[in-house]
Amino acid sequence: MKDLQKKTLIKDIYNYDYLSRHSIYFERSLIFKEISGDFKERRPVIVEFGAFNSLITHNVIEESEKAFLFTESFHAYEFMKKLNKKCKLFGDNVNIKLYSLDLLNVVNECLNQINKKADVIVVGFGLGSRISNLTEFIRYIYSWLSDTGVLFISFYNQDYFDLINSQNRKANKPITALYSRLGYEKKKDSPLLKNYKSYSVKNIKTAVLKSFKETDIDIYTYPYLSGIIKINEYDRSVLDEIREADKNHAKQGKFGQFIYAIAHKKDEEVKNESSKNEELIIFLEKHRILYYEKKDHFGPDSNGLLKSLEGEDDFLKDTLLLKTVVLYKKDKGYSSEKEWIYIILPCNYSVNYSDSKYALVPENVINGKFGQRVISPVSIFMLKEERADSQYDNLFFSYRDSITTNYILVTGSANKGVIKLKKDDFFALATEMGVKLENQFI
Structure with a gap:
C-alpha cells in the first residue's frame, strides 16, 4: 500500500x-x-x-x-x-x-x-x-x-x-x-x-x-x-x-x-494578547459596564469576525458590530499620532471624508501600534484614559443614529474574542470619553 x-x-x-x-x-x-x-x-x-x-x-x-x-x-x-x-x-x-x-x-x-x-x-x-x-x-x-x-x-x-x-x-x-x-x-x-x-x-x-x-x-x-x-x-x-x-x-x-x-x-505573542484582553476587561469593570465575552471567536477583519460567530444565534441576537477607522490630515502626514482622527462607526458603513484633505493611516502602521485589524473603540477609550495628553482627543462617532439594536459588539484588545455591551452603556461611556458627532469632524 x-x-x-x-x-x-x-x-x-x-x-x-x-x-x-x-x-x-x-x-x-x-x-x-x-x-x-x-x-x-x-x-x-x-x-x-x-x-x-x-x-x-x-x-x-x-x-x-x-x-x-x-x-x-x-x-x-x-x-x-x-x-x-x-x-x-x-x-x-x-x-x-x-x-x-x-x-x-x-x-x-x-x-x-x-x-x-x-x-x-x-x-x-x-x-x-x-x-x-x-x-x-x-x-x-x-x-x-x-x-x-x-x-x-x-x-x-x-x-x-x-x-x-x-x-x-x-x-x-x-x-x-x-x-x-x-x-x-x-x-x-x-x-x-x-x-x-x-x-x-x-x-x-x-x-x-x-x-x-x-x-x-x-x-x-x-x-x-x-x-x-x-x-x-x-x-x-x-x-x-x-x-x-x-x-x-x-x-x-x-x-x-x-x-x-x-x-x-510565538508563545510570547499569545501571552501579550491575553494580557491586553485582561486590561480591557478591567477597564470595563472599573466603569461598571456589564459585558458578555466570547473568547474563542475572532477574525482578521469585520467579515471574518462575523463569520466566526455563525451559529452563535443567542449571542448575536439584537447586536451590531462597531469598528474604528483612523484617518490623518494630508497636510500633516501620518507620522504625528497626535494628529490622527479616530472615527467609530458600524462595521457595514464607510467613513465619509474628503479625499483632498484626509487619508487612511496605512494598515502596517495601525498593526504596529494596536496589534489589531478591527480596532475596538473600547481599546481607544482605554488608551485615552491612560494618557494625560491630547493624543486621543480626536474621537468622533459616525452613523450613530443608524444603530437600532439594543446591544453592540466590539473586538477584544488583540482581536482575541469579541465583547457584547448594552448600547446605552456604550453610548454613556463614549460620552464620558468625549466622543463627538461626525459633523463636528466634517
Missing part, C-alpha cells in the same frame, strides 16, 4: 521539469525538518493549500492528528476522492477539500476544525504569488494558527528575475531559464504570467508577513545555479552536484528562483 501511495502521489511530479521536481522535494524537506523539530510531543494539525499539484506535506501526513488538503482543481479533487475510496490512499485523519482562494468559503466549511488549531499551514509550489489579495489571505491564515503554529509559504522571487534580466541585457541575449514552472514562453505579455506576482526577499518580512515578528521568520531561496544553467548541457552527476550547492546556499542566498518563508507564531 505504501508503495502504491508513493507512486500515486509523486506520479505527476515526474511530469514536471527538472527544476520543478527538485523545488518540490526541497519544500518537502523544509516542512519535514520543521515538523520533526517542533512537534515531538504531539501530533500536529496540518493544512495545505494547492495540494495534489505538489503535496508538500507528503512526508508528514501520516504523523498528523488531522490534515486538510485543499485543491482548487476539480479534476484533482474528484480523482483523489475516487482513488482514496478505492484503495484507501489516506487515513481517516485526512480531509480532501475543493476550494477557491476566497478564504471565507473555507471558513464556512472548516472553521471549527482549523480556527486557532492549525499547527502547520502550507502554501507551497509558488502559490503565494497567485493570491490576488495577499494581505487579506495572510490575515486569515494568522488567525487560524495555533498558539505556536507555523506558516510555510512560497513565492516567485523578483530578485532572481531582475538579476537574470540584467545579465541578459548586458550580454544582449534573450531571456532564458525564466519561469520554467509557469510554462513561460519568453513573452512579456504572457496571459499565464499575468496571474502571478513575484516578490523580493526584502519585502517578504516587512510587508507581506507583517503579522509576524521579523525575528520569527526564516527565509530560504532556491534554486539559483540550477536556474541559470541550461539543464540539457550537463550530465546527471554534475546536475546533482549543482543541486546540492543550491541547497547549501539556500539559507544565505537571496537570488534563488523561489522564496520560501517559514513564519512562527
Whole structure:
C-alpha cells in the first residue's frame, strides 16, 4: 500500500521539469525538518493549500492528528476522492477539500476544525504569488494558527528575475531559464504570467508577513545555479552536484528562483494578547459596564469576525458590530499620532471624508501600534484614559443614529474574542470619553 501511495502521489511530479521536481522535494524537506523539530510531543494539525499539484506535506501526513488538503482543481479533487475510496490512499485523519482562494468559503466549511488549531499551514509550489489579495489571505491564515503554529509559504522571487534580466541585457541575449514552472514562453505579455506576482526577499518580512515578528521568520531561496544553467548541457552527476550547492546556499542566498518563508507564531505573542484582553476587561469593570465575552471567536477583519460567530444565534441576537477607522490630515502626514482622527462607526458603513484633505493611516502602521485589524473603540477609550495628553482627543462617532439594536459588539484588545455591551452603556461611556458627532469632524 505504501508503495502504491508513493507512486500515486509523486506520479505527476515526474511530469514536471527538472527544476520543478527538485523545488518540490526541497519544500518537502523544509516542512519535514520543521515538523520533526517542533512537534515531538504531539501530533500536529496540518493544512495545505494547492495540494495534489505538489503535496508538500507528503512526508508528514501520516504523523498528523488531522490534515486538510485543499485543491482548487476539480479534476484533482474528484480523482483523489475516487482513488482514496478505492484503495484507501489516506487515513481517516485526512480531509480532501475543493476550494477557491476566497478564504471565507473555507471558513464556512472548516472553521471549527482549523480556527486557532492549525499547527502547520502550507502554501507551497509558488502559490503565494497567485493570491490576488495577499494581505487579506495572510490575515486569515494568522488567525487560524495555533498558539505556536507555523506558516510555510512560497513565492516567485523578483530578485532572481531582475538579476537574470540584467545579465541578459548586458550580454544582449534573450531571456532564458525564466519561469520554467509557469510554462513561460519568453513573452512579456504572457496571459499565464499575468496571474502571478513575484516578490523580493526584502519585502517578504516587512510587508507581506507583517503579522509576524521579523525575528520569527526564516527565509530560504532556491534554486539559483540550477536556474541559470541550461539543464540539457550537463550530465546527471554534475546536475546533482549543482543541486546540492543550491541547497547549501539556500539559507544565505537571496537570488534563488523561489522564496520560501517559514513564519512562527510565538508563545510570547499569545501571552501579550491575553494580557491586553485582561486590561480591557478591567477597564470595563472599573466603569461598571456589564459585558458578555466570547473568547474563542475572532477574525482578521469585520467579515471574518462575523463569520466566526455563525451559529452563535443567542449571542448575536439584537447586536451590531462597531469598528474604528483612523484617518490623518494630508497636510500633516501620518507620522504625528497626535494628529490622527479616530472615527467609530458600524462595521457595514464607510467613513465619509474628503479625499483632498484626509487619508487612511496605512494598515502596517495601525498593526504596529494596536496589534489589531478591527480596532475596538473600547481599546481607544482605554488608551485615552491612560494618557494625560491630547493624543486621543480626536474621537468622533459616525452613523450613530443608524444603530437600532439594543446591544453592540466590539473586538477584544488583540482581536482575541469579541465583547457584547448594552448600547446605552456604550453610548454613556463614549460620552464620558468625549466622543463627538461626525459633523463636528466634517
